[in-house]
Amino acid sequence: MSAARKLIVIGDGVAGALTAAVLARALANTGFEVHLVGTGGEDTSVGPSTMVLTTRPGMAxxxxxxxxxxxxxxxxxxxxxxxxxxxxxxxxxxxxYFVPFGGAGAKLHGVSFHQLAARLRATGQDLRFGDYTAAPMMAQSGRFALPPADPSNPLAELEHGLHLPAREYRAVLLQRATAFGAQHSRTTYDGVEFAPDGSISVVRLADGxxxxxxxxxxxxxxERAVVRxxxxxxxxxxxxxLPCNTWVExxxxxxxxxxxxxxVEALPTGWRMTVPTQGRAVQLFASSGSADLDPRPGxxxxxxxRLAEPWVGNCVAIGAAAATLDPVHALPLDLVRSALERLLRLLPGTLPASSEAREYNRETIAELDRSRDLAxxxxxxxxxxGESFWDSRRAGEVPEELGHKLALYESRGRVSLLDGDLLDEDEWALLFDELGLRPRRYDSIADAIPVEHLQRQFARMRELTITAIRPLPTHGEYLSAIRRSAAA
Amino acid sequence: MIVGGGTAGWMAAAALARLCRAGISVTLVESDEIGTIGVGEATIPPIRTFNAMLGLDENEFVRRTQGTFKLGIEFVDWQRPGTRYMHPFGTFGADLEGVSFHQFWLQHSSRGVIPDIEEFNLCAVAARLGRFQRPAADPRSVLSTLNYAFHFDANLYAAYLREHAEAQGVVRREGRVANVNLNGESGFVEAVHLANGERIEGDLFIDCSGFRGLLIEEALETGYEEWTRWLPCDRAVAVPCAGDADPLPFTRATALGAGWQWRIPLQHRLGTGYVYSSSHLSDEQASATALTLLEGEQLAEPRLIRFTTGRRRKQWNRNVVALGLASGFLEPLESTSIHLVQAGISKLLAMLPDRGFNPVLEAEYNRLTARQFEQVRDFIILHYKANDRRDTAFWRDAAAMEVPDSLATKMALFAENGRLFRHEDELFSEASWLAVFLGQGIQPERWDPLVDAAGNPEEIRQTLLRMAAFMRHAAEAMPTHRQFIDQHCRAAPAQRARPIPMRNAS
Incomplete structure (x- = not known):
């Protein structure tokens, strides 16, 4: 018998295909085999968005x-x-308002943008973070190009993600997975059998x-086919x-x-997210269905x-099998990315792997809970x-960590960063600011920079950014140029 | 309102001095009668950020404090007698194919065909050669992987910061605090009374009064969490002696029968001392050992210091924030004392309360400081737990102890596959944990399975060997530590001959 150790990925939707591609690439020629098995049915592997997915900057x-x-x-x-x-x-x-990847503005003399902005506001000047940040300015202008390498260019640190049609993206991932040696099964998943120690010993497929x-x-x-x-x-x-539980696309x-x-537009009893991509736009409606109403068809x-523990024994759940998170911040695919990077760091050569599982769970749970707080x-x-759905959202208990984060920001404009936070300080600050949470006082460190100097710097920042954006191609032209370069 | 001078008090005063410009008065009360304790004269790299924040010129600072440069800490006899390893600042090697350098090193080390891991760290190589220079700014240069801190005389540092603070408007009041007034309703500290009858009021009090915690403990009864079950050392005897003409650019910590000895080279002397457990060794024996180990002319009488390892249950309680020894104590094995003061100050600046004293600020401050103390504690415990010395009861007890869960997880992950995990805000980097894990003799059973996928092992080995050769060439081209000091920041020689009385710093 071959001694190959098999990593078996159940579910061949986007999350499974990505997992198989990444594992197969990392483990080529190491005595591991990667198998990918579908379960049939709709691809809910990432979450309620099934037609188009959003990647955040870390995915690159x-x-x-x-x-x-x-x-x-x-x-x-x-x-x-x-x-x-x-x-x-x-x-x-x-x-x-606009929530860009990467937060607002730039630091000046080591002081965060949002603290500087608070200082300027204290002098009576009204300003929007977005007016000093490349991403919203660019988004508004509709112009785009990948960031230049020159670090002095104001667009050099621009962060971006992608909108990806799910079916096409999955096909590309499956192609990568098989190219790296993963075996994509023609049959589907049937069930698992357990060893006396509770770990999974055998995976059975529909072909016997x-x-x-x-x-x-x-x-x-x-479906949580295995975890169940x-x-x-x-x-x-x-x-x-998180009240929304009924999703229509x-x-x-x-x-x-x-x-x-x-x-993302708030509606009287939920919200609607429009995600555009080449040649199409997908709308996701989120609402809170009540138990006595049949869900709308489709x-x-x-x-x-979430699962109390995403890794138990030799079974790791990833994507929506591990946690179903409200996608209002487009986090679900990023959570798959982060889970995969963590799994790679902790991939056990031998079993049992209880320390690896413990560490994996510790980090994953923190990340899921903090993502829940963000949502x-x-x-x-x-x-x-005046709308009961929304009125009730402002009241009631919040998790302790979130309560603390909100209170601390309100008091001093300071972001309490916790293990598992996917946003950095600037990103949190911008989100709070746009939602109307204003610190009662700003950090006294910002006082060290004279107001006139700040005003000049802010104006300069904005001007340089506009100058850098103006000559860029429109997004449509840029996409066409990329497509043409493939054809050529 | 700062109670207590010394290193912590004057560090706080210098950092808070900026508030004077905003019309807030900053007063420091200290008494010349009360002896203070040096919290350690060896530091870690973040001290540079603190000095830069104060706007100090680095060369002048080194000159004024009889300072020297530090590239790491050498641990002698820790794993067992006859062993030594360096915990250098700066990173090891370069990652390949997205997999950590040390995983490749582990693969080849298991076959015995690769030099010691120290050869892959520029700080360690330079330290062994007695060389020093500041890092290069260009990230492509191997010299950019250098990282450094300082050794300095904490008394002189406090005096230097005092000048800086007073020049910006901080007021120093001489006197001994005799009494503390609490508000009957809120329990906040309203004022302190000095022995001469003066009453000084304040809104925010910073307790830098040392171990006793005049405000945080004696007045507010905050409580103390003891960590002696993990870190049993509770005494130190300090004795300075004349140093070498060529000071080493690193701290040395040598394990002894019931603790360890520090060796900190300054320009004008060598600071040494024995940290020990009083239940394993008498004070007389400790002093005698410390004197026997002196490398040069003794410059002062041995001084005994008592401490209890642990932390104040709340480092911020009502309107009192404790810094330095008043906030807790961790033995200076990893030179963290001054860093913990500095970290407290920068958090306080970020969360500076107004008269409303919003409890969320206190909560966040206490959360962050508790966590930092615990992370440093775990790192120090590792040095004791992972020892193969069986020569004395002290070391046998240390090897047998049960460690905190947080550390046990870290040790298990490293022992299995050499995996390192750093929490986001953790002070010690993965490189630091790696150095100490390997140095203490924890050899992972396997390496990361991803290593095997990265390419031909022999080609990788050749790449690694080139890295080491590159580091050595770079280090050999650096000036010696002495040359560097002479050229940039030599201290006044007049002070070199005079023995410095051991008083100072909370």
């Missing part, structure tokens, strides 16, 4: 590892670029074949914290060039929550009064 690293880059995904998967999201109907301060398992990854989405069978897997429900074809952002029901922020700080 993982893509590079499996030989993918932005150009290739624009050419072969219909991707378009995104710089963040526009929001309307949420905030008391801004009827519309049996596979000895080293490690099993459940990437089957809300594992006894110790408990589920923590978040529906009291629609797609429209369009000839217009896609905007450089998604749009909708998916998915309550927010709650816009609900918590909403400014829609």
């Amino acid at each position: 690293r993982l893509h590079r590892m499996i030989g993918l880059d932005d150009e290739r995904l624009v050419q072969s998967a219909g991707a378009s670029f995104t710089l963040g999201s526009a929001w309307s109907g949420w905030s008391s301060v801004r009827p519309t 074949s049996r596979h000895d398992a080293h490690l099993v990854v459940d990437a089957s989405g809300i 069978q594992v006894e110790d897997m408990e589920w923590q429900d978040w529906s009291g914290l 629609t797609m429209q074809a369009t000839n217009a060039a896609p905007p450089l952002y998604s749009h 909708s998916t029901v998915m309550n927010a929550g 709650m922020v816009a609900y918590r700080l909403n400014a829609r009064s």
